[in-house]
Amino acid sequence: MAGWALCMTLVLAVLAEAVGESRYDKFLRQHVDHPQTSVLAAHRYCETMLARRRVTAPGRACKPSNTFVHAPAEELVAACTQTPDEAGFHSTPTAMGLTACRLRGRDTRPPCTYRARQLQHHVRVACVNGLPVHLAGTHAPTQ
Template sequence: MASWVLCMILLLAALPEALGETRYGKFQRQHVDNPRTSVRPALRYCDTMMMRRQMAGPTVPCKFRNTFVHTPAGDLVAACYRTPNNDGTYSTSYAMSITVCTRNGGAAWPCNYRIRQARHYVRVNCEYGRPVHLNSTATTP
């Protein structure tokens, strides 16, 4: 009996990975980098992170633009519990450190990205109390 219970527990624990990445998991992979990953030279941050996070590479078309937020994921989750904006998005309560990566050139490998750093409020779309899409960033909430 104990081995059957243990087997069920292990099966249930492995289920999320077996079913693939959740929308929240994809959001974290594509947008959360806290603390900010150190890359040398610093200008290669976007090229490196886009490849590491599987948004660019030899077998993956180069994503046009992506924003990395350098704050704990919990601070982005907290935005989902604030009053929604008129457009249904949710804004963070403070301006966060972000890095915006924008593709230079075509979508074919090797990818080449421009880097821009800023402090912005982050607007997200939420499902079940978790961010699932980074909608935009802005200097005001």
């Protein structure tokens, strides 16, 4: 199953490049919302943003989770200058506001409904040529 998901991710990445969207542009589309978009109903933020940013779409499986960072893209680009961790990921030096969206329930077929959590976390990214191209996770600031 994991091999199939990896294969599909690679195919989608190739298709995205074919239509002119770079990996950095895709990262921005899927993960950066600065300033944070206001929606009529705050609890619908995830569904609204995931549809608006073409992360979810009719006929496609619901994405299990997605994180939107509410900081300027430049701050995420700056993370790429930080020393990578043992896994090769770079972390932002400061915590940033973000919305973590998690799929409700186990059904991955649309309509997709999500639970949103507002957090202040550091963001871990994979970088290529000095630009973030994958959000690898987040972690709470150390106390």
